[in-house]
Amino acid sequence: FALLAVLGNVMSLQETAEAPALSGAESVASHWRQWLDSDRWEIPKTLLENARSLEMSENCHSTFVILQIVKQGLDSAGKIIKGCFARHGPRLLLSRSWVLVWSAMDRLTARRVVEVSDAFPGPSTTFKMFLLSPHIHGSQQSEISFRFVGDFVRASKASHCSNVIREMADHVMASTSFYTAPSVVDIGAHTGDCCLWATERWRHA
Numbered sequence: 001f002a003l004l005a006v007l008g009n010v011m012s013l014q015e016t017a018e019a020p021a022l023s024g025a026e027s028v029a030s031h032w033r034q035w036l037d038s039d040r041w042e043i044p045k046t047l048l049e050n051a052r053s054l055e056m057s058e059n060c061h062s063t064f065v066i067l068q069i070v071k072q073g074l075d076s077a078g079k080i081i082k083g084c085f086a087r088h089g090p091r092l093l094l095s096r097s098w099v100l101v102w103s104a105m106d107r108l109t110a111r112r113v114v115e116v117s118d119a120f121p122g123p124s125t126t127f128k129m130f131l132l133s134p135h136i137h138g139s140q141q142s143e144i145s146f147r148f149v150g151d152f153v154r155a156s157k158a159s160h161c162s163n164v165i166r167e168m169a170d171h172v173m174a175s176t177s178f179y180t181a182p183s184v185v186d187i188g189a190h191t192g193d194c195c196l197w198a199t200e201r202w203r204h205a
Contacts, residue, residue, distance in 0.1 A: 005102035005137060008098055026063070027050065132147045132149075169184065
């Protein structure tokens with residue numbers, strides 16, 4: 001889904017803007033953009049309420065697909081997308097207006113919790129990470145919060161903690177006698193994976 005959103009942004013096969021689906025639909029699309037620009041996973045209640053107050057006849061307008069996602073879930077939207085592809089081909093689905101659809105489907109299907117396994121140095125260390133929502137191409141908020149790091153972790157199932165840091169920490173722990181429990185400070189942490197790794201690596205230290 002993320003790839004389709006990027007293609008829609010970059011390729012812009014259909015430059016002409018969609019005509020408004022109906023009064024109030026643009027407001028839903030605007031709230032939808034704001035939600036995608038935020039780091040929130042759940043669809044806001046206000047957006048759910050606004051969407052449920054609108055009634056639309058089935059068509060291939062991107063806002064209609066968004067409404068279907070809100071009202072009836074991804075499965076319902078999937079059937080409509082298949083029909084739109086059959087009638088219009090990829091040109092419509094890779095238009096800018098459909099970027100909102102693909103970005104939302106990417107977020108709603110992405111894993112929030114990932115089991116990460118780091119095998120260097122020493123024995124394999126496995127722990128769970130709660131991640132930010134997927135990165136959105138062109139979103140300033142997404143860039144600021146480094147959501148693409150979460151995408152890396154989701155795809156690789158490996159932490160973003162540097163091998164250099166892990167090797168150095170392992171050396172310090174192996175060569176030093178501690179009278180009290182040691183503390184690990186992850187400076188500039190984004191996902192906190194270095195602290196999570198250290199906590200699991202020396203759980204009994």
